[in-house]
Amino acid sequence: MADHAILAGKRVLLVIAGGIAAYKSLELIRRLRERGVTVRAVLTEAGARFVTPLSVQALTEDTVYRDLWSLTDESEMGHIRLSREADLLVVAPATANLLARMAGGMADDLAATVLLATDKPVLVAPAMNVRMWQHAATQANMALLESRGVLRVGPNDGVMACNEYGPGRMAEPMEIVDAIAGFFAAESHRPLAGRRAIVTSGPTHEPIDPVRYIANRSSGKQGHAIAAALATLGAEVTLVSGPTRLPDPAGCKVVHIETAREMLAACETALPADIAVCAAAVADWRVDGASDRKLKKDGGGPPALALTENPDILATLSRPGEHRPALVVGFAAETGDVLTYATAKRARKGCDWIVANDVSPGTGTFGGSDNTVHLIRADGVESWPTMPKDAVATRLAEAVAGYFEGK
Ligand code: CTP
Numbered sequence: 001m002a003d004h005a006i007l008a009g010k011r012v013l014l015v016i017a018g019g020i021a022a023y024k025s026l027e028l029i030r031r032l033r034e035r036g037v038t039v040r041a042v043l044t045e046a047g048a049r050f051v052t053p054l055s056v057q058a059l060t061e062d063t064v065y066r067d068l069w070s071l072t073d074e075s076e077m078g079h080i081r082l083s084r085e086a087d088l089l090v091v092a093p094a095t096a097n098l099l100a101r102m103a104g105g106m107a108d109d110l111a112a113t114v115l116l117a118t119d120k121p122v123l124v125a126p127a128m129n130v131r132m133w134q135h136a137a138t139q140a141n142m143a144l145l146e147s148r149g150v151l152r153v154g155p156n157d158g159v160m161a162c163n164e165y166g167p168g169r170m171a172e173p174m175e176i177v178d179a180i181a182g183f184f185a186a187e188s189h190r191p192l193a194g195r196r197a198i199v200t201s202g203p204t205h206e207p208i209d210p211v212r213y214i215a216n217r218s219s220g221k222q223g224h225a226i227a228a229a230l231a232t233l234g235a236e237v238t239l240v241s242g243p244t245r246l247p248d249p250a251g252c253k254v255v256h257i258e259t260a261r262e263m264l265a266a267c268e269t270a271l272p273a274d275i276a277v278c279a280a281a282v283a284d285w286r287v288d289g290a291s292d293r294k295l296k297k298d299g300g301g302p303p304a305l306a307l308t309e310n311p312d313i314l315a316t317l318s319r320p321g322e323h324r325p326a327l328v329v330g331f332a333a334e335t336g337d338v339l340t341y342a343t344a345k346r347a348r349k350g351c352d353w354i355v356a357n358d359v360s361p362g363t364g365t366f367g368g369s370d371n372t373v374h375l376i377r378a379d380g381v382e383s384w385p386t387m388p389k390d391a392v393a394t395r396l397a398e399a400v401a402g403y404f405e406g407k
Helices: 022-034 053-061 071-076 079-084 096-103 110-117 130-134 136-149 173-188 219-234 260-270 313-318 338-349 388-402
Strands: 013-018 036-045 088-094 122-126 155-159 166-167 197-202 235-242 255-257 275-278 283-285 307-308 327-336 355-356 375-378 379-383
Touching: 013 022, 013 110, 013 327, 022 036, 022 088, 022 173, 036 053, 036 110, 053 197, 071 327, 079 110, 088 096, 088 110, 088 173, 096 136, 110 307, 130 136, 130 166, 136 197, 173 275, 197 219, 197 283, 219 235, 219 275, 255 260, 260 313, 275 313, 275 338, 313 327, 313 338, 327 338, 327 388, 338 355, 338 375, 355 388, 375 388
Parallel strands: 013 036, 013 088, 088 122, 197 235, 197 275, 235 255, 275 327, 327 355
Antiparallel strands: 155 166, 283 307, 355 375, 375 379
């Protein structure tokens, strides 16, 4: 549980949309105010069918903002100011409808306008029927919002007001308070502020001709998660990504490339940097003299593809020199004697750390969500338990921050 002391003096703008869970938002206001948070509320038209403006006003001890077109509200507090004079916007309950309007960038009522006009972080607590939550439209809207940096708490599994069971129940007020405290704690923990980082991620595509290419199965999940985790700790991150199906992580500058040579050029452009993490699965070989015309079946049998070696980005960035990042981290995807191979790879490539993982068939690492890694440094090996790739990323980012501590 996050330490709630951090909440004192913070300003939250609470958007209450129209769902049965709106009654829990009254409790949320009380719990936040007990901890010294100033809560100002925006109530949607539908929200006002579930809780009365008077209750919200009494609990916040402030005006309840409801109408985009209210002259009184606009003259007291314009909607732009409303959206900026807060440290965090919390949407609870966040209905399917409001999430859709947020994802679509609509500004058709005060709540949506405030959420569109804000330059502050937003935390949503979704609440809806299980089928509405599981609908592809809602899932796509939520994923889009999260890729833009919107934070989420819940929904929880449970029996719903409609008597169905499953995910869709709004997080409990104290869980939302915890998430808010967690957000402020994370925001004040930025040990990598002022540091620049380059992260490579995903596969590379090496053309054979204009329509065909050589590639590999890397999903980019681990590299993208590392970029996001370094950014969360305050680093200014350039993510150089091969083709993936992932959204660009929030808070990073993303350079999209296809080939290994383009990846190297983008990394060199991003220098100088303090940190480089090479998590991409770069194709070792490219086709020598890729055809600029589509190769045709001309009756003469299959064409011979001559391969030539790609530049090694990790080894290039690790080379001693004026622009060498202070900390260069490589990955080693191995099968068999993982530690021996990875330790040798660290020496061969000249990097400072190697994150080694076992990608033998059956481990599910490639393309999967979990990873089991060993962190190999000059002074030894740390073996981490199997955990989600996001958690590996957070732990690695903390290790990077530890390296720079006091430097
Ligand atoms: N790497 C890179 N550029 C390349 C090849 C690899 O930057 N052209 C980086 C990867 O991003 C990773 C590390 O090097 O951080 C490990 O690469 P890997 O392909 O596993 O090792 P190899 O050198 O290819 O060795 P081997 O194939 O013998 O295991």
